Amino acid sequence: MEQVIGRMQKTRVRYGMLALVFVNVVINYLDRTNLAVAASNLSKDLELSSVSMGYIFSAFGWSYAVLQIPGGLVADRFAPRILYAFCLITWSFVTLLQGFASGFASLFGLRLATGAFEAPSYPINNRIVTSWFPDNERAAATAMYVSGQFIGLAFLTPILVTVQYYTGWKGLFLVTGLVGIVWGIVWYLSYRDPLDHSGVNQAELDYIEEGGGLFRRQKKVGTQASVWTLANLKLVFSGRTLWGVYFAQFAVNATLWFFLTWFPTYLVKYRGLDFIKSGYLASIPFLAACAGVLLSGFVSDNLVKKGWSVSAARKTPIIIGLILSVALIGANYTNDTALVIFFMSFSFFGAGMALISWVFVSLLAPKHLIGLTGGVFNFMGNLASIIVPIVIGYLAKDGDFKPALVFVGTLGFLGACSYTFLVGKIERRG
Template sequence: MMSGIEQATPRLKLIQRVALTMLVVAGVVNYIDRATLAVANPLIREELGLSIADMGYLLSAFLWAYAFAQLPTGAMVDRLGPRILLTLGLSLWSLAQLLGGLVQSFGQFFGARVLLGLGEAPQFPTGARVVRDWFNQRDRGLATGIFNCASSLGTAIAVPLLTFLMLTFGWRAMFVIMGVAGLIVAAVWYLLYRNPHELALTQQENRYRTQGDPPGQRTKVTFREWKLLFRFRTTWGMVFGYFGCIYLTWIYTAWLPGYLEIERHMSVKYTGWAAAVPFACGVVGGVFGGYIADMLVRRGVAPLKSRSYPAAIALLGTAACTVAAAYVSSNALAIAFISLSLFLVYVTSTCAWALSSVAVPTNCTASIGAVQNFGGYLGGALAPTVTGLIAQKTGSFVPALVVGALIGVVSAGCYLFAVDRPITASDMDAMSDPQMHPLEVGASPTE
């Protein structure tokens, strides 16, 4: 148990509330913007004369751009700060969204989707850095859960909201409206948010922010330090662990309505509501994962293990529930198991992002989060394609769900056995020795 715990001052509490509120709003806009193409799919294909294969390329363009943009983006967040990077990211993805309403060809649309992926890349690494900057170690889990729940909340809101906008104003206006909304959020973030060094903080406020962190923390990441992250087992455990988390998430994100209609023979009208329930459960799971992480830290569990163990256990539960959903005959039971799957996979997601704030030195927080997210979205980019190919080959979604569950089990093992020690600044200094073998340096035995 921690002793002599500093408490957040009223000013810090206000900063925390404002920052988390804006992160949730930006995250919801982020996920709504991802869904615009899927919602307007039939109308876009008809107007632009695109094939189903063309739409597949457009859908995947975002995912691949988003995944590979993670690698430099995290380091940029750590280098330039959340205020600048999220403002730039929001502005870029909102302009890309706006351009989506003006395109006249496949090539133009493809470019807009790539820009959307590039622009959205800073969102979650920024959230990880904001939580590290403004919250004490014992409070970071719940704060991470709050900003991370925007992903499932945005997904749950997206279909009904975008359908309303599309039917009321047309699909092009839907893109433009969301683009303008994002630009407004970017302006608000820039005007209201400040990085810690931009404010005159008191000694008590700085003690609260840094209590429990290793001493001698640097403020900005260097390219050498960013490269060194890839020489640690913990980094690769986080990458491969998150791969399974996002692979399973995107099976449901991309295929849940289709699965319910094709495999479960549900009507389109019923499917819309049935598909929204599991993602609403994901919102609760995201916050609950953060609560669990904080509770374990307050009970004396090492910060790293307070994240990695719940992430692994929840991912194993997701795998089990995914298999159960595949094999039960009752549609109601299937929805129940899918809802539990999404509840648990968002527990894993929150714990994974909370790992970013305790697994590495402060100046590498967004960098490790983005590297982890890169691994996750390689899984996210593969999941829709692999699931579709397996379902087409076998005539059933059951084998595809089982494959996803197996990937989840392997990824859970990565959290249990590879993410075993935090990376300290002294570890990184030692690893910079050219005589040191990769993955040879362990972190300090105490956490």
């Protein structure tokens, strides 16, 4: 029910801005995972081994992870409207160029460039949600935009498979690149910050600010260079709580990056499924992950509203999710395709539950360092995008994928331990 401040009913512009971020995330993950769809045919045409593909899968992560801290600093300094438009258009153009890759070196280099231009995206997402949403709506808002990566991939994976079937892997990169370029223009024309949006009324601004929204502070510090200091870097790298959250995010992303890179190849090459059929089956775990992240976000916010402590309300769904993510190991013990998809879906459902972890950036970060803390958080988590694809490539090089699934499942369990034993009281550091 809408609250009334005075005689003015507050507008709901924040949900429209969240919808734009949601589409950004869909495009973001479309350009991360098109390589996974193309991998089987691309590796044959370019004569790339499983080890070579592991390195190519990881190339995005090398630049993406390394540039998370600079990306967070940039997100604190430049307006989301301009910075996101720049990132969308540039990474989409590089995606388009991947359709002209002729070998390992060119493809590896273009994937590096894609990761570099996508690096500020999640720190920007977090800044936008922190600006537009009060504390008691932030987990649900985070869950909504994070779900974009799963909803988009669940429904688009079969489409991507079909596009590749008719146009080849080169055409797949051309199509996805063009889509992103067009959306970058739409974003620039549509998005505004709270104080700049003509459609938001004072009642909604008051509701956001009184609930902990930081748009006035971010408006002020966004034009300053104060975040670019060694002291600030030390601040966001200190404390057991932050390190516990950082390590756990690595564990969450380990499962995520298995699905974003090796999963389609696992179904086709190691489970012997037809390429078109695998495209449809591969969409099921993404739907499960979407259900997990939405359930976790809304449950977490409801627990806060019912009086649970912030620590318990935010950590409990994440710990449960990380434990559930271990289920993918069960696929090692069956030859039934339906059971394989069940174990994979159950695991990704759990990983989805854990992906509301971005809410901890809003809760723990110093108010003037939301973007920087988000950059460090995403840097630590996305080390998994480098390490996991490469390790899987080596573990599966002899044709046995079972050790790779044990590796990913074990990381999920360790992530649950990190939230249970390392992450203590949840409180802002400055």
